[in-house]
Amino acid sequence: MRPFEYHRAGSVADATTHAASGAARFIAGGTNLLDLMKLDIERPERLIDISRLPLDAIEENEDGGLRIGALVSNADLAADLRVRRDHGVLSRALLSGASGQLRNKATTAGNLLQRTRCYYFYNPALPCNKREPGSGCSAIGGRNRIHAILGGSAQCIATHPSDMAVAMMALSAEVEVMSAGGEGRRLPLAELYRLPGDTPHIETVLNPGDLITAVLLPAPLKGRHIYRKVRDRASYAFALVSVAAVIKMDGATIGAARLAFGGLAPMPWRDRAVEDVLIGQSPSSALWNKAADRLLAEAKGYGENDFKSVLVRKTLASVLSDASVREI
Amino acid sequence: MDVSLKMDEPVAESLLDTTNQNIVSQPVDRVEGPLKVSGTARYSAEYKFPGLLHGVLVSAPMGKGRILKIDAGSIEKLPGIVTVITDYDTFLRNPAQGQDEEAPEQGVRDVSYFGQPVALVVGESFEAARHGAQRIALDMRPDEGRFDFAARKHMAEPKKRSRKAQGDLDAALAAAHATIDAIWTTPSQTSAAMEPHAGIAVWEDNKLTLYGSYQMLASDRLQLADALGLKPEQVRIVARYVGGGFGGKLGISAESVAAAVAAMRLNRPVRVVMTRQQVTEATVRRSNTEQRIRLGADAEGRLTAVAHETITANLDRSSFSEPASASTQFLYGGQARLFLNSIVRMDQLLSASMRAPGEAVGMLALECAMDELAETLGMDPVALRLRNIPARHPMDGLPFSSRSLAECLEIGARDFGWSDRDPRPAQRREGDWWIGVGMAAAARSNMLIKSSARVMLAPDGTAVVETDLTDIGTGSYTILAQITAELLGLPVSSVEVRLGDTDFPPSSGSGGSFGAASAGSSVYLACESLRQEIAEKLGIAPKDLVLTEGMARHGNVSRPLHEILSGPLTAIGTIEPGEMEEKFVQAGFGAHFCEVGVNAHSGEVRVRRMESTFAAGRILNEKTATSQCLGGMVFGIGAALTEDLMHDPRNGAIVNHDLAEYHVPVNADIPALKVRFLEERDEKANPLFAKGIGELGISGAGAAVANAIYNACGVRVRDYPITLDKLIEKLPPA
Ligand SMILES: Cc1cc2nc3c(=O)[nH]c(=O)nc-3n(C[C@H](O)[C@H](O)[C@H](O)COP(=O)(O)OP(=O)(O)OC[C@H]3O[C@@H](n4cnc5c(N)ncnc54)[C@H](O)[C@@H]3O)c2cc1C
Numbered sequence A: 001m002r003p004f005e006y007h008r009a010g011s012v013a014d015a016t017t018h019a020a021s022g023a024a025r026f027i028a029g030g031t032n033l034l035d036l037m038k039l040d041i042e043r044p045e046r047l048i049d050i051s052r053l054p055l056d057a058i059e060e061n062e063d064g065g066l067r068i069g070a071l072v073s074n075a076d077l078a079a080d081l082r083v084r085r086d087h088g089v090l091s092r093a094l095l096s097g098a099s100g101q102l103r104n105k106a107t108t109a110g111n112l113l114q115r116t117r118c119y120y121f122y123n124p125a126l127p128c129n130k131r132e133p134g135s136g137c138s139a140i141g142g143r144n145r146i147h148a149i150l151g152g153s154a155q156c157i158a159t160h161p162s163d164m165a166v167a168m169m170a171l172s173a174e175v176e177v178m179s180a181g182g183e184g185r186r187l188p189l190a191e192l193y194r195l196p197g198d199t200p201h202i203e204t205v206l207n208p209g210d211l212i213t214a215v216l217l218p219a220p221l222k223g224r225h226i227y228r229k230v231r232d233r234a235s236y237a238f239a240l241v242s243v244a245a246v247i248k249m250d251g252a253t254i255g256a257a258r259l260a261f262g263g264l265a266p267m268p269w270r271d272r273a274v275e276d277v278l279i280g281q282s283p284s285s286a287l288w289n290k291a292a293d294r295l296l297a298e299a300k301g302y303g304e305n306d307f308k309s310v311l312v313r314k315t316l317a318s319v320l321s322d323a324s325v326r327e328i
Numbered sequence B: 001m002d003v004s005l006k007m008d009e010p011v012a013e014s015l016l017d018t019t020n021q022n023i024v025s026q027p028v029d030r031v032e033g034p035l036k037v038s039g040t041a042r043y044s045a046e047y048k049f050p051g052l053l054h055g056v057l058v059s060a061p062m063g064k065g066r067i068l069k070i071d072a073g074s075i076e077k078l079p080g081i082v083t084v085i086t087d088y089d090t091f092l093r094n095p096a097q098g099q100d101e102e103a104p105e106q107g108v109r110d111v112s113y114f115g116q117p118v119a120l121v122v123g124e125s126f127e128a129a130r131h132g133a134q135r136i137a138l139d140m141r142p143d144e145g146r147f148d149f150a151a152r153k154h155m156a157e158p159k160k161r162s163r164k165a166q167g168d169l170d171a172a173l174a175a176a177h178a179t180i181d182a183i184w185t186t187p188s189q190t191s192a193a194m195e196p197h198a199g200i201a202v203w204e205d206n207k208l209t210l211y212g213s214y215q216m217l218a219s220d221r222l223q224l225a226d227a228l229g230l231k232p233e234q235v236r237i238v239a240r241y242v243g244g245g246f247g248g249k250l251g252i253s254a255e256s257v258a259a260a261v262a263a264m265r266l267n268r269p270v271r272v273v274m275t276r277q278q279v280t281e282a283t284v285r286r287s288n289t290e291q292r293i294r295l296g297a298d299a300e301g302r303l304t305a306v307a308h309e310t311i312t313a314n315l316d317r318s319s320f321s322e323p324a325s326a327s328t329q330f331l332y333g334g335q336a337r338l339f340l341n342s343i344v345r346m347d348q349l350l351s352a353s354m355r356a357p358g359e360a361v362g363m364l365a366l367e368c369a370m371d372e373l374a375e376t377l378g379m380d381p382v383a384l385r386l387r388n389i390p391a392r393h394p395m396d397g398l399p400f401s402s403r404s405l406a407e408c409l410e411i412g413a414r415d416f417g418w419s420d421r422d423p424r425p426a427q428r429r430e431g432d433w434w435i436g437v438g439m440a441a442a443a444r445s446n447m448l449i450k451s452s453a454r455v456m457l458a459p460d461g462t463a464v465v466e467t468d469l470t471d472i473g474t475g476s477y478t479i480l481a482q483i484t485a486e487l488l489g490l491p492v493s494s495v496e497v498r499l500g501d502t503d504f505p506p507s508s509g510s511g512g513s514f515g516a517a518s519a520g521s522s523v524y525l526a527c528e529s530l531r532q533e534i535a536e537k538l539g540i541a542p543k544d545l546v547l548t549e550g551m552a553r554h555g556n557v558s559r560p561l562h563e564i565l566s567g568p569l570t571a572i573g574t575i576e577p578g579e580m581e582e583k584f585v586q587a588g589f590g591a592h593f594c595e596v597g598v599n600a601h602s603g604e605v606r607v608r609r610m611e612s613t614f615a616a617g618r619i620l621n622e623k624t625a626t627s628q629c630l631g632g633m634v635f636g637i638g639a640a641l642t643e644d645l646m647h648d649p650r651n652g653a654i655v656n657h658d659l660a661e662y663h664v665p666v667n668a669d670i671p672a673l674k675v676r677f678l679e680e681r682d683e684k685a686n687p688l689f690a691k692g693i694g695e696l697g698i699s700g701a702g703a704a705v706a707n708a709i710y711n712a713c714g715v716r717v718r719d720y721p722i723t724l725d726k727l728i729e730k731l732p733p734a
């Protein structure tokens, strides 16, 4: 581990000013950042410890939604009564991730910004454009069973590993950011992430010093909330494919549909065109297939991960049939 | 007194059947348990020494090449760096195989596999040393490597003396009523013991003490001395507690030699702990295998032909080849037979023994082939196995020392409710899940290895046992205390067992499931000798002596030990293998029954129930033996479903070199498993009448899972592990 300076932030403003210059990183739960530092993959010169900032509350907004402080732990968020009652898909996604110990430590913002689990990203001895821009992508032409079939580029096909973010994407969450200059802004979660393109090392639109202070959930979505995570073992494994779904039936047809996917792309994946396929239609396997066709229109497999197309098609069909049972 | 026994004859009677203390076989709690759960059991890397330095190995960042220069100057100025230790000749190219008496291949200038340790950075702190090891400038000339098994397997060379043949296989197959001819593949695996390879080397008065994490100290000491050019007397290894080995710590590996070289040069104690990545890349693996099995049977299901040919991989000059047909050779009959192992030379880390080398992956193939044969014949898989239990070893005609395979199959089937099974696949559905059941036999050779132990009995009714055996988490401390307590008539709490130190009498070490029986027998012999001495003092025949509750009794006379003994009595017992292993086939047997669910949409497989019945001679401690079997079954589930050490065929790197991506089963993958032991005694095995158990549980376990998957969803996957991507396109309509 490279030597680094350590600064414990006393306030949000203190945190952002200290992070604005040089190779600084915020540290929250540290469950991802510290691993990467030990492996010499993240190399911050300065750590700004934000873990004592007062950003750990979950508050109700006027619109009936929730404002989730950036430091709310994954465990607390999953257990919150309002989340469990009104945003079931989020609670379920959180509980499917990592392990009890990790969820106690992991924070909301840290979870959004955790880095990929691509094998090669984790091995400094091998080329990786995300870790070492311009060095090449080892996964393309290599071992890529866990890699992306959507949204990748010739430079990088890594997936975003978060479960929580997939559910938040389905819920149309927004992110609240404070800049080093003291300006606050809000942006949809979908706009936080950037696809790899030619710059896979740049993963978000955040500027140096930008601190995520909260995640905002809009008013509760009625309907069935399902988070289905498909993985190699029953727990403690990242998603090969995951589906977050909120489906509201309107009589015999689908009134409202929200869908987001994990394990498929460099960011939690939401494609409104897929939702549009469903709305106003009555449930049928043909419809589920049409939705999957839409989702996978531009899918590209790299060999070992080809199976993900079939897997997401079948998983989506089973989630949609479970979610579209007519309400009595 | 020193006593020894060579197993040339069966042992007529075991004292354990006559002493009546009711201590052996009982589920006694681990005697060292409280130390472990309170964190006070001291593992190798936890010893503290003034002036202790920290070493971190430098891993070669390529799979094949030559080191031109290691530039120590590139990191010397970093904070906390003490020095860089290079010794191109002495550092180990690869770990030693278990039981070797010489050093493994040394010399690291030429890199033979990705991650090969090439130097040691020594620092004042672990963090400083690790930083240096990551930053040091290595000037290397990359060479063309052999990394692609699939592309190279046609170059496999038959392993010397591995070929065993009998009868006319082709004719037997041609004449058979039913045949199976298929190829199973198993991936590389890593032992993934919780404690990484770790050691502290202390050099003092021309003597080296290694606090190391190894399984077989007597041979490890010879390897280490040879590697360093020292006399064995100059080397002591201490390994009081070992956090798992599973074969990965049978022989010495890079960290101990590097620590020793550094300690000798710097005259300070040096600690080297491998990272998880280094354990995965630079200790040992179980080789991937490709196994072709051919079976032929007549219309009644009697086997007429059995062939099991295996291709494995290894480094140049390393002769080990996973003996996948080990149990195929004696488990079932059939006149025409062929067994052969071939090795593909690869520039990948050493292949060596991992838990149940041979059976663990061989039975994944054989027991699935048997399942396929049963289906072809329209027979019940249990009945097919029962029909083919040979009277004697099918090739050399030797009798079995003891064998309760039929009982395990029958009782196991009954307890599991096997008769309820629908043999047709994809018939049972619960919600989103296809449900199926499968079974497999278990067999694992039993071994006895020369082993010595010293037992001291004090007049106050306490005893001390000393042997260099290690307890790698299996329960060695506990069973040796039980045997001593049983034979000397003491409570278990009055026996102190001291293990893991080459200053103690040399033992078999822990490996091959032979530790308990071998070291246990040496303790037995020492205790037997102490009993004789006490009987002599009392002027009675040893068989009339009853030792109980610290008293010696004969007839109706009872006297406390302190009245009989003027001082401590000491005996060293030594057991040696003899003709019994040449005259009898010795093995433990069992049967696994398993129920799985296969998700009809995703192909995810979850084990729902697994019940296994074993017979392995006398069970020395029902609790620790059960734990061994449970662990083996979990290993088997991992082998069937998740474990896959992935190589990159382009550069030889192991891509999933940590426990986040090398998937061993987690709690949620394991339902309540059931283990049952059948009563058995094996008087040809050793005086305890016990057989090895540590590796029996894994043997066949994964095949029961695979067969259950087929029964659940009708898909046969012969390429382990059976991950959902191999099932999903073949599943029946959801
Ligand atoms: C073995 C293992 C298994 C796991 N399995 C899963 C899983 O199945 N599913 C899953 O979703 N996750 C899984 N995780 C990942 C886990 O969820 C993340 O590590 C965790 O959420 C990160 O949160 P943290 O607070 O510890 O982040 P940190 O490690 O502290 O930070 C992560 C990144 O976020 C940045 N950051 C943190 N807070 C802020 C902020 N307020 N503003 C701006 N930047 C910030 C940091 O600078 C850093 O770059 C697993 C992790 C491990 C180690």
Ligand code: SF4
Binding pocket: A116, A118, A119, A120, A121, A127, A128, A129, A130, A131, A136, A137, A138, A139, A140, A155, A156, A157, A158, A200
């Ligand atoms: S997929 Fe992305 S993270 Fe993985 S090796 Fe390629 S560039 Fe690196």
